[in-house]
Structure formats: structure tokens, C-alpha cells
Amino acid sequence: MATEIYSWGGAEEVTGSKHFVHTPRALVQIDCGMFQGRRQETYEKNLSLPYDCEEVSACVLTHAHFDHSGNLPSLARDGFKGKIYATPATIDIARLILHDSAHIQASDHAYALRRKRKNPKRKGFIPEPLYDFEDVDRLMDRFEPLRYRETKEIAPGILLTFYDAGHILGSASAYFEVEEGGITRKIVFSGDLGRKNLPILRDPQHPPVPDAFVCESTYGNRLHDDIQQVDREMGEVISETAARGGKVIIPAFAVGRTQEILYCIHLLSDRGKIPPVPVFVDSPMASKATSIFTRHPECYDQETRDAFGAHATNPFGFEQLTIIRTVEESKNLNNLDGPAIIISASGMAESGRILHHLMNNIEDPRNTILVVGYMAQHTLGRRIADRNEKVKIFGEEHRLRARVKILNAFSAHADYNEIRDYMNHYSRKELRDIFLVHGELEPKKHLAGVLEDAGFRNVTPARLGERYRIE
């Protein structure tokens, strides 16, 4: 058997990432994400991993997002005995995300049981939690930090080096040097690939030229707005809303997006581009995530160091900012008079404290709801982004009279031009194979065409479970 790669998730879809490097001596797994989607079928896919976990020699976590880290506890439960390698920031964020998931699974389960008890005839599948808090704690002991650009032998004949992927704090592309039969083959797994000029993060870095490059393709058929416009547009929205005496309400994911928004507001405020309005972050998860961001300045880009290093504060702490902790403090925001900015989760406005803030502010035309992330179909966030005249919050109808502003530029994934520009760094001669993963059929096909037009050879959209030999 030669060196092979294959995927048991995150091949033909964007959730459930599970990729493998396999040699006669070792089996290394890259990421162990949760599948997200329709209930029972997805649950069963997450419950039973389709390979022998005891055979996995080591695991590598490219970044902490749930679709890459969420099912690690099942890997450990099913017999994986090795170590999990990740950057120090990824380990901290993974702990937060996995604990949160254990909490959500337990409370969803309890809620479903209560409803069933009230109405025993009620049909519907009630999933058992896949893991609990203690499972996560046990799992965290398996992690071993590996810094960017440090090299470590993680399994017999397999060296790993991380390069910054510029996607979220701590995110990495994994560069493998795989020695087998006296020949060393080099393989890169991009992980989720970020973009140039994202707030806080360094631009994606290039590992040395490999024999095979396994690249994500989430937005393989899309182009994003220019990230450099974002500061200006956000400044305008905040200033205009404040001038009307209104509030800016921002639904945002707790990890990543909230900190990017805070960073932008901090800069705008330092540069005098917005009036000194009070800013509130109202999400327990976001405040924990923000303190993790503060603890990892080694992940910041030069601009962030320059902008904030000088005045000895952190990017996520400034005079007008209040981090809300208790439910009481959160409720007090309802009585707040005058202009303010409220950032709260969940990002798609499906649950969490953001619902209260939307309910209290959606009918006042002085206010603005700022959409800064992807809103999936059938979510409250999507209905607001679509500017429906009336929306339901907690079962009650409300008129959408606040203004709605959409900022599309915040995506953390490279679009197809950005992926092509990134790949242009590599020599077409030396890079023999490109495999596309982490994308649906259409984006993958489109990206394959873009890369072939740019002169790359052997671009293969990877199929689930199919083995590819690395020559």
C-alpha cells in the first residue's frame, strides 16, 4: 500500500469534515466535525463513525469551528487512543465550542422529553446527547499544542507543520511530510481558507509547495464584496442611526464575528469616525470567546498589533464597551434610552438573547438591524434580511419598521478568485495534484474549472470514501 488520502465527511458537503492520510505505518485523521442538517439521518451519521477509530494513530484539528471539531468526543468514545494536535488558540476555542455543544445537547434533550411527557402521542425522534461535559473534559486532556511553523513527528514517518490559514483565530493549514519506502511525499490540507485583509487575522500563509494540495471549496462559485469597504459602511450606519437617536442591533456569531465587529467599532471610534455611543456585547458565549481572543495576541496581524499595541489596551476592550454578564443586566438594556450598539447571539437570530433585543427594537424606525453574516433559509435572521413586513418573535407578530442594512463582506472563507490567487503562489510543475473537498457539487465543479483555466493540472473534486493514491 502506498500513501493514500480520503474523506469520511466534508468531501461533498461543508459539514462533518473528516479527512485521512494513510500509509502502511500510520493513519492520521484531519478534523472530526459534526454533520449538521436534517435531524434523524444526521444524528445517525454523527453517532456511528464509519471507520475503526482504534486504528487512527493521531488526529489534527485545523480549527475550532463546530463542523471541524464537533464530533471529536465520539472519536475518543469509539476507541481513538492518540493525541490531537492543534494550535494553542484552537485548543482554547474548541474547549468553549464543545462545552457549549454538550450544554445545548443536554438542554434540547431535556426539553424534548418534557414535551413528550406533556403529550405522549407526540411523534418525533428524540436524540440522546452524543456527549456530555465530562466527555469534553476528558477529550481536552488529549490535545497537544503545536505552534505555527513548528514541526513535529505525530505518527511513524509523518511530520506535521501548521501554517496560518487566516480563517478564524488559531486556524491552520496542515503541511504533512510523509516518508514511506525511502520517499517523502508532501501533502497540504488547506483547512478552511480565509481571506486577505480580514480584521484581526493574518492573511493566509503558504506552506511549501506540496505534491498534493487538498483545498476547501465552500465558495467555489461565489465572489464576496470587498472587505476594505466594510469599515466605511459600518461607520456610516452607526453615525446615521445615532443621529436619529436610534440603536444599532447586530445579531452575530459569538466566536469570531463578534470580535471582528468589536475590532471595527474600536478602530472607528479611535479614529473619530463614529460618535461615542455605548456598545454592549450581550452573549455569555461571546464574552468568553472575547477573552480567548485577548489571550492570543500571537495570532494577530501586523495592523492589529500596530493599531492597539501602542496604547497598551486590547482590541476588544475600550471605554464605551460593556460586556453584559447577567440576565438582569441584559434585561436592563430594554430600558436604555438614546443611541447604542447591541451585539448579541445567535448569529442567525434563532435563539439566545438577541431575540429579546430584536423584539424590543424592531418596530422603531429610528433603529437599524445590521446583518453581518450568512442567514440560512427559514431563520428569523433571513426573514429580517429579506425585509419581510412582519416577523414572528417568541410566537408573536411584530412589524419590521427598523431599517435593515446588510454587510456581505465579512465572510471568513476565500471566494473562487481568492482561492485562485492563493494557489497562484505555487508552481504548476511541482504541484502535481489538487483535490477539492468541503464543498457542494456546483461550487466544486466551478472551482475546478477556474483552477484548470489558471493552468493547474489534475484538479479532482473528491468523492466521499474514495481513496486517492499520492504518487
Ligand SMILES: [Zn+2]
Ligand atoms: Zn471554519
